Amino acid sequence: MVSIEMLHRYQFFNHLTDDQFKAIAMIAEIETHPKGALVARENSVASKLYLLLEGDVDLVYSGGGEGAIVxxxxxxxxPGEVFGVSSLIEPYQFISSVRTATPIRVIAINSIALRALAEIDPKLGYALMRNISAAVLERLKFTQMELAIARA
Incomplete structure (x- = not known):
């Protein structure tokens, strides 16, 4: 379990009620991983949503099949950003691998329990999807910019 105060510090958890904060705190825990650790493997089952507290992680795509990108x-x-949003979106599989670039500290939230909470409390589900959508849109904008630069 993590403290409600800790969750309050991060923008991703905006728009939640005190009861929703309490429920999420109960299914969350602090994890640490050393530099170079594989936190998630591409195409594996995504069972946790992560909020990066300290350190940096890289998203790595390996592709698949013939001509795979390695x-x-x-x-x-x-820090302050989420990863593992695939754990809340069907088919609940990581679309890239997550490797630590430095030692990291994260809040890891059990996504099966989080999805169950969202089913019981649609307002929580809406707030989560709104915040996830914002995070995904930011990544899409960044990717779009990188693609434009690469093609220039």
């Missing part, structure tokens, strides 16, 4: 860096996550 370990292409497709993004980075900085």
């Amino acid at each position: 370990n292409a860096l497709v993004g980075s996550i900085a």
